Amino acid sequence: xxxxxxxxxxxxxxTGTPVTLRCHQTENHRYMYWYRQDPGHGLRLIHYxxxxxxxxxxxxxxxxxxxxxxxxxxxxxxxxxxxxxxSVYFCAISEFGSNTEAFFGQGTRLTVV
Amino acid sequence: xxxxxxxxxxxxxxxxxxxxxxxxYDTSENNYYLFWYKQPPSxxxxxxxxxxxxxxxxxxxxxxxxxxxxxxxxxxxKISDSQLGDTAMYFCAFMRTSxxxxxxxGKGTMLLVSP
Numbered sequence: 258x259x260x261x262x263x264x265x266x267x268x269x270x271x272t273g274t275p276v277t278l279r280c281h282q283t284e285n286h287r288y289m290y291w292y293r294q295d296p297g298h299g300l301r302l303i304h305y306x307x308x309x310x311x312x313x314x315x316x317x318x319x320x321x322x323x324x325x326x327x328x329x330x331x332x333x334x335x336x337x338x339x340x341x342x343x344s345v346y347f348c349a350i351s352e353f354g355s356n357t358e359a360f361f362g363q364g365t366r367l368t369v370v
Numbered sequence: 371x372x373x374x375x376x377x378x379x380x381x382x383x384x385x386x387x388x389x390x391x392x393x394x395y396d397t398s399e400n401n402y403y404l405f406w407y408k409q410p411p412s413x414x415x416x417x418x419x420x421x422x423x424x425x426x427x428x429x430x431x432x433x434x435x436x437x438x439x440x441x442x443x444x445x446x447x448k449i450s451d452s453q454l455g456d457t458a459m460y461f462c463a464f465m466r467t468s469x470x471x472x473x474x475x476g477k478g479t480m481l482l483v484s485p
Contacts, residue, residue, distance in 0.1 A: 288471055299376075299461060299477035307470045315472070347415065351471065357403055357422075359465070359473050361415035 259360035260284050263348050269368045276335040278365050280348030282328075288351045289331040290359070291315075291323065293344040300347060306331055338369045372397045372464050376476035383452045384484055390437075391447045391479045393462030399423075403465040404438065404445045409478075410458040418460070421445065449481075457483045 260283030270276050280289060288307055292300040292315075302315030304323040312323050320342060322334045335342055348362040373396045383389040395404070406418040421429045421438050428436050433450045449456055462476040 290473060292475075297379075297477060300475040302472060302474070305470075305472055313470065345413065349415075349473065351465070351473065353467065353471070357465070358405065358417050358420055359463075364413050 259350065261348065261350055261360055261362045263346075263362035263365050265365060266363060267366050269370060270338050272339060272369055273337050276338050276367065278333045278346055278348075278367070280331040280333070280350075280362060282331075282350045284350060284352070284360070285328060286350040286352040286360075289325065290349040290351075291321075291331070291333045292347045292349065293317065293342075294347060294364070295344050303333065303346075335367075338367075340369050343367060343369045372399070372466065372474045374462050374464050374474050374476040376462055376479050378479045379477070380480045380482070382482045382484060383449075385452055385454060387452050388448060388450045389452055389481065391449075391460055391462075391481065393445045393447070393476055395443050395445065395462070395464050395474075397443070397464065397466070399466050399468060401467045403467065404436075405463040405465065405473075406434070406436070406445075406447045407461045407463060407475075408456075408458045409461065410455075415461075419447065452483045454483050454485065457481060 290305040291303040301317045306312045306325040346365045349359045351359040375394045402423045404421045408416045437446045459478045464474045
């Protein structure tokens, strides 16, 4: 299994508080992604990174920011959590090669109350 | 931007039968990857099968095979000899290979395999 871990696995937070989710990889993959999964919507891309300090927005980036100061870590921050950000968040990594695929973390269930 | 469409929100099949899940996509790219991922109740995302667009031969992995029609932008998944453990959400996904790579998912198809 690819070395990718998310923390925390579960979190309950109050509206208006900042929240940071962490994704850590040991595979030295160039690309890292944050997705949110909601019923009826599949997985939607929030932000992605193509290298250290190189990030870009996905389709649902409003209310989220990211940082990648090291190859192995990709942080997702909700500056001021809202109930609409209650979701399951997945981190993924990928690299092009002979067996290109994306590897996923275990997911983080975030509840904003 | 790429879009991926899965038109079957739910499907049911009996054990040992064959089922086909549909996926279409829209892109102006010529080279790309297509994937089917499985998500069981554990929430883990598991790669089922991968297809490279430049390869004309359809990918197969044991009981799983695809019908890749590049001109029609269609990428269906066939599961043969369905097993109870195949019950899961299945996602079709597109990955571009030019520029910065992103992975775009369809909304998923929930497959229920019954005894």
